[in-house]
Amino acid sequence: GAVVSQHPSWVICKSGTSVKIECRSLDFQATTMFWYRQFPKQSLMLMATSNEGSKATYEQGVEKDKFLINHASLTLSTLTVTSAHPEDSSFYICSASGVGDTEAFFGQGTRLTVV
Amino acid sequence: QKEVEQNSGPLSVPEGAIASLNCTYSDRGSQSFFWYRQYSGKSPELIMSIYSNGDKEDGRFTAQLNKASQYVSLLIRDSQPSDSATYLCAVKKGGKLIFGQGTELSVKP
Numbered sequence: 205g206a207v208v209s210q211h212p213s214w215v216i217c218k219s220g221t222s223v224k225i226e227c228r229s230l231d232f233q234a235t236t237m238f239w240y241r242q243f244p245k246q247s248l249m250l251m252a253t254s255n256e257g258s259k260a261t262y263e264q265g266v267e268k269d270k271f272l273i274n275h276a277s278l279t280l281s282t283l284t285v286t287s288a289h290p291e292d293s294s295f296y297i298c299s300a301s302g303v304g305d306t307e308a309f310f311g312q313g314t315r316l317t318v319v
Numbered sequence: 320q321k322e323v324e325q326n327s328g329p330l331s332v333p334e335g336a337i338a339s340l341n342c343t344y345s346d347r348g349s350q351s352f353f354w355y356r357q358y359s360g361k362s363p364e365l366i367m368s369i370y371s372n373g374d375k376e377d378g379r380f381t382a383q384l385n386k387a388s389q390y391v392s393l394l395i396r397d398s399q400p401s402d403s404a405t406y407l408c409a410v411k412k413g414g415k416l417i418f419g420q421g422t423e424l425s426v427k428p
Contacts, residue, residue: 210362236414238415238416240418246420247407247418247419247420247421248363248407248418250415250416250417250418253414253415255414297362297363299416301416307353307365307368308353308365308409308411308416309365310355310362310363310364310365311362312361312362313361313362
């Protein structure tokens with residue numbers, strides 16, 4: 205399958221600071237990227253869908269001013285968690301999909317801990 | 320009604336048996352269906368994709384799709400302890416990839 209690289213794999217930050225997570229498609233052009241959050245023992249919750257060059261579409265209940273998503277190129281999308289709080293601690297995972305209704309491949313995930 | 324529903328399990332099968340995982344979806348207009356496997360603490364990895372009615376086989380895995388019944392399943396033949404994981408059903412709808420809650424599979428040696 206295609207390769208999607210996500211960094212960092214884990215991060216610990218202080219409450220009130222911002223954290224940026226990168227997601228790169230290494231061997232294909234990712235026209236669409238999805239950002240998910242997963243709490244322990246729960247399924248993936250879609251936070252937002254971003255298409256290259258367009259503003260991200262956020263799911264209901266997800267604060268777009270808190271979770272900033274940028275998808276400026278066909279190989280890179282970033283998620284910035286602004287003014288992080290302990291309740292933002294979670295496993296954040298990106299997924300990338302190419303042209304057409306194709307499979308989506310996942311990055312390794314980022315475990316965020318806010319202290 | 321959830322958009323994508325799976326039995327949460329856990330589903331326990333003996334080694335060598337067939338494991339059967341089921342998924343239903345609510346949007347009749349959905350066109351693309353996927354099965355992912357997720358080990359604890361890791362991100363999901365794609366096992367199978369299926370787009371048309373019928374069966375699709377890949378090694379020990381067979382995906383089955385019935386659009387009329389809005390049902391998709393995954394069969395794992397000759398189950399191995401290494402197959403123990405959570406299996407996630409996903410449906411692409413309106414450009415979004417929506418997941419079910421996952422079924423935890425345990426294969427006992």
